[in-house]
Amino acid sequence: xxxxxxxxxxxxxxxxxxxxxxxxxxxxxxxxxxxxxxxxxxxxxxxxxxxxxxxxxxxxxxxxxxxxxxxxxxxxxxxxxxxxxxxxxxxxxxxxxxxxxxxxxxxxxxxxxxxxxxxxxxxxxxxxxxxxxxxxxxxxxxxxxxxxxxxxxxxxxxxxxxxxxxxxxxxxxxxxxxxxxxxxxxxxxxxxxxxxxxxxxxxxxxxxxxxxxxxxxxxxxxxxxxxxxxxxxxxxxxxxxxxxxxxxxxxxxxxxxxxxxxxxxxxxxxxxxxxxxxxxxxxxxxxxxxxxxxxxxxxxxxxxxxxxxxxxxxxxxxxxxxxxxxxxx
Numbered sequence: 001x002x003x004x005x006x007x008x009x010x011x012x013x014x015x016x017x018x019x020x021x022x023x024x025x026x027x028x029x030x031x032x033x034x035x036x037x038x039x040x041x042x043x044x045x046x047x048x049x050x051x052x053x054x055x056x057x058x059x060x061x062x063x064x065x066x067x068x069x070x071x072x073x074x075x076x077x078x079x080x081x082x083x084x085x086x087x088x089x090x091x092x093x094x095x096x097x098x099x100x101x102x103x104x105x106x107x108x109x110x111x112x113x114x115x116x117x118x119x120x121x122x123x124x125x126x127x128x129x130x131x132x133x134x135x136x137x138x139x140x141x142x143x144x145x146x147x148x149x150x151x152x153x154x155x156x157x158x159x160x161x162x163x164x165x166x167x168x169x170x171x172x173x174x175x176x177x178x179x180x181x182x183x184x185x186x187x188x189x190x191x192x193x194x195x196x197x198x199x200x201x202x203x204x205x206x207x208x209x210x211x212x213x214x215x216x217x218x219x220x221x222x223x224x225x226x227x228x229x230x231x232x233x234x235x236x237x238x239x240x241x242x243x244x245x246x247x248x249x250x251x252x253x254x255x256x257x258x259x260x261x262x263x264x265x266x267x268x269x270x271x272x273x274x275x276x277x278x279x280x281x282x283x284x285x286x287x288x289x290x291x292x293x294x295x296x297x298x299x300x301x302x303x304x305x306x307x308x309x310x311x312x313x314x315x316x317x318x319x320x321x322x323x324x325x326x327x328x329x
């Protein structure tokens with residue numbers, strides 16, 4: 001038996017850091033998909049392949065659910081999905097002989113991660129494929145959310161898991177419990193850009209927690225307010241762009257008030273070019289590298305900005321909104 005599942009990547013439209021303290025965020029699924037193929041075999045243990053990102057590994061099923069694997073192991077994220085299935089009593093009759101093929105190449109460019117939530121989409125695609133294999137109809141989101149959070153040491157909001165599961169544009173809140181709801185997509189054009197440097201999201205979140213020390217400093221309060229207004233602005237394109245500009249200013253102010261380094265040199269260059277072309281540019285996610293995106297009502301202005309960015313060494317990515325979340329076949 002063979003099962004194939006795929007899940008999209010994401011860009012965070014608004015809510016960076018604010019989502020960690022209960023504010024609503026907007027996240028868009030994008031067409032950088034991860035595909036996971038499971039094939040039941042007649043012999044052997046569980047074999048994991050990742051198309052060259054790491055050496056293939058083989059593990060007995062019992063080891064996958066009882067042993068802490070190194071993060072570099074292709075089975076690392078999958079083992080957390082399996083552990084959670086066992087914990088909630090949903091593991092069923094897991095096969096003892098399985099080939100697992102994980103294709104996440106769309107989340108990288110020239111060997112550098114783009115920051116489109118590839119680890120989350122791996123968790124989602126593997127969880128969806130495994131549930132199909134077990135003939136279960138559970139919602140994938142709770143399983144993938146719990147597994148991905150455990151794999152990250154309990155840090156992170158789960159926003160990238162929400163996008164990978166639901167597709168389209170999602171309004172997401174992480175507290176008191178994660179809730180992901182599809183919302184309408186405003187008629188706003190966007191282009192995404194890779195900075196050429198990978199960001200360390202875990203380190204950024206740890207620094208953010210150290211900075212706020214359990215409180216809500218003024219810069220964070222302002223970001224929460226801007227994030228809340230953004231989440232309510234999806235119904236009108238002009239309002240959306242206006243509130244996004246205000247949100248981006250609040251994100252910049254948070255960066256200035258901390259040592260997070262959200263705006264790297266690359267993000268600063270792109271933000272300055274965006275200002276000249278009257279479009280809104282922002283880092284997407286933890287910042288410090290990875291992706292940024294520009295938004296505009298005027299497609300001509302956005303095209304002029306994209307050309308200027310390309311001239312300055314930042315060609316736009318081939319990246320589109322993906323209306324589809326998980327697909328399983």
